[in-house]
Amino acid sequence: MFFALSIIFVVLLIIYEMFIDSAPSREKFGFGFIFSSDWEPVKEEFGALTFIYGTVVSSLIALAIALPISIGVAVFLSEIAGKTVGTSIGFLIEILAAIPSIIYGFWGIFVLAPYMRESFQPFLQNYLGFIPLFQGTPFGFGMMTAGIILAIMITPIISSITRDVLKAIPVSQREAAYALGSTKWEAIKMALLNAKSGILGATVLGLGRAVGETMAVTMVIGNRAQIKTSLFEPAYSMASVIANEFAEASGQMHISSLIEVGLILFGVTFIINSLARFLIFSVTKKADMK
Amino acid sequence: MLSLCILAATLAVVPLIYIFFYTTGAGLTSLNFDFFTALPKPFGEEGGGMVNAIVGTIILIGLGGLFGIPIGILTGIYVSEYSGSLMSNVVKFITDVLSGIPSIVIGIFAYGLIVLPMQRFSALAGGFALGILMIPTVTRITEEMLKLVPHTLREASLALGISRWKTTLRITLRTASSGIITGILLAIARAAGETAPLLFTSFGNSFWSTSLDQPMASIPVQIFNYAISPYDEWHRKAWAGAFVLISIVFIVNLIVRVVTRNKYSGSV
Numbered sequence: 381m382f383f384a385l386s387i388i389f390v391v392l393l394i395i396y397e398m399f400i401d402s403a404p405s406r407e408k409f410g411f412g413f414i415f416s417s418d419w420e421p422v423k424e425e426f427g428a429l430t431f432i433y434g435t436v437v438s439s440l441i442a443l444a445i446a447l448p449i450s451i452g453v454a455v456f457l458s459e460i461a462g463k464t465v466g467t468s469i470g471f472l473i474e475i476l477a478a479i480p481s482i483i484y485g486f487w488g489i490f491v492l493a494p495y496m497r498e499s500f501q502p503f504l505q506n507y508l509g510f511i512p513l514f515q516g517t518p519f520g521f522g523m524m525t526a527g528i529i530l531a532i533m534i535t536p537i538i539s540s541i542t543r544d545v546l547k548a549i550p551v552s553q554r555e556a557a558y559a560l561g562s563t564k565w566e567a568i569k570m571a572l573l574n575a576k577s578g579i580l581g582a583t584v585l586g587l588g589r590a591v592g593e594t595m596a597v598t599m600v601i602g603n604r605a606q607i608k609t610s611l612f613e614p615a616y617s618m619a620s621v622i623a624n625e626f627a628e629a630s631g632q633m634h635i636s637s638l639i640e641v642g643l644i645l646f647g648v649t650f651i652i653n654s655l656a657r658f659l660i661f662s663v664t665k666k667a668d669m670k
Numbered sequence: 671m672l673s674l675c676i677l678a679a680t681l682a683v684v685p686l687i688y689i690f691f692y693t694t695g696a697g698l699t700s701l702n703f704d705f706f707t708a709l710p711k712p713f714g715e716e717g718g719g720m721v722n723a724i725v726g727t728i729i730l731i732g733l734g735g736l737f738g739i740p741i742g743i744l745t746g747i748y749v750s751e752y753s754g755s756l757m758s759n760v761v762k763f764i765t766d767v768l769s770g771i772p773s774i775v776i777g778i779f780a781y782g783l784i785v786l787p788m789q790r791f792s793a794l795a796g797g798f799a800l801g802i803l804m805i806p807t808v809t810r811i812t813e814e815m816l817k818l819v820p821h822t823l824r825e826a827s828l829a830l831g832i833s834r835w836k837t838t839l840r841i842t843l844r845t846a847s848s849g850i851i852t853g854i855l856l857a858i859a860r861a862a863g864e865t866a867p868l869l870f871t872s873f874g875n876s877f878w879s880t881s882l883d884q885p886m887a888s889i890p891v892q893i894f895n896y897a898i899s900p901y902d903e904w905h906r907k908a909w910a911g912a913f914v915l916i917s918i919v920f921i922v923n924l925i926v927r928v929v930t931r932n933k934y935s936g937s938v
Contacts, residue, residue: 384744384745384748384749384757384758384761385761386741386745387741387745387761387764387765387768387805387809388760388761388764390768390802390805391764391767391768391771393779393783394771394775394776394779397779397782397783398775398778398779398782401778401782401786448678449678449681449682450678450682451678452674452675452677452678452679452681452682453675453678453679453682455675456675456676456678456679457679460672460675469679469683471927472683472686472687473682473683473686474923475919475920475923475924476683476686476687476689476690477686478859478860478919478923479686479689479690479863479916479919480862480863480864480865480890480915480916480919481863481865481866482863482865482890482893482894482897482912482915483689483693483863483893483912483915483916484689485894485897486693486893486897486908486909486912487689487692487693489897489898490905491688491692532685532686532689535682536682536686539682565671585770588770591772592770592771592772592773592774592775593772594772594773594774594865594866595865595866595890595894599894599897599898619772619774619866622774622777622778623774623866623869626777626778626781626869626870627791627869627870627873638778639778639782642774642775642778645772645774645775646771646772646775649770649771649772649775650767650770650771652770653766653767653770654763654767657763657766
């Protein structure tokens, strides 16, 4: 009982402490902190807009790539693959999901970023260069590379939860669909429709992971505080600015601003995760009751 | 449609396997005996290893486990054995919240709580951050494992007049012990690879140090520092470190898989 309460205490303490420690910056910049894109430690001018932008865009790129792939994987694992293939691939994906993010980042620096710079981004530029997103110098390190590495990292999470949600849909429903003469794909489509709030929950949970991911993003996003249309350009995210500048922060206002960035990050992930839990819970709970 | 699904599965698995084998390949060629026994050398000198970082990681995890594991287990017991009450639902929700907090935010927390008052980076702060990160993993597995223990066992013990606490401690917990140990292993494997919360708590140290109130090296932070450096020699060391980390993760997950499959294949 006492220890169970201590966990609540810890979470409250985290919120309290970040709130107190960010006071100088909150008092000085107010809500303008979120809407200002100045970040100049020397002049003590701080605003988080560029980092919020970087986090949001890189996470959205990741979701756009990871979601269709994950649904495909989940359908494959739960509906198509036999038991042996399904469990062994599922196991493989789960193990690989446990690889520390620093290793993804390291791989990103030496394999993914050079590949993006030399092959993938010039290719995009040749064929889709008329879209402003794909213009400019292919740096390799930038928003797009960060989005792709995040996509690789969150695919296992989204697909394994989606698989579980699909498995929670009763077999009888599928049998009913077959009995009415539907094909396998129509039955799967129906299962997907029934599982949609659970899939949404899995997606939101993946989003939460992408938003909070630090090391891998820090190592490939290029770490330049700017807002550019081109996805080739370097950018910066909330988590990576904390990782890069915190240990070397040059004054109380700088530290306090970084802590406020952390507080925003905490708030965002808190809302995202609560939403995800609620959505997943609503599906699995229904399945439990049946 | 079928081919689309197979394509998706391939797209998901290939990069992961690629990362795995690339790290293994680059790590194995860079790994040598010195890596485990020698201290880091400044740039320009050949050789050297990461023994301080390896010992540092062990100490940091030990510190974290010292309070993270008991709190995790006790919270898991509470959520499972007293389930249904409003309080246990709140605790369960809070555990989920805790597991969703980005690890870098935990780092800020440890910084404010320990580094600021002490006025310097310390192993203590790093261990504290890792401990907090271990709690949700241990709690969740403990809860799941305790729920697998048949109710008849608890009832039999209570019918013999044994108090509820003793039943939980001596009967339920003991029955689920191997499952809980795997949970602890998973938490340790996760903590071993955490980098972000250590960057500004235990910081890093290129010398031998075991004192808890001083900055301490750890494998992931060392990998990070080497990886962003421009020197090939340091990159090779970082790959070796990455390989060691991946091996830990892989072996632990394999053990967990085997143990849980044998024991609970019927009920899971």
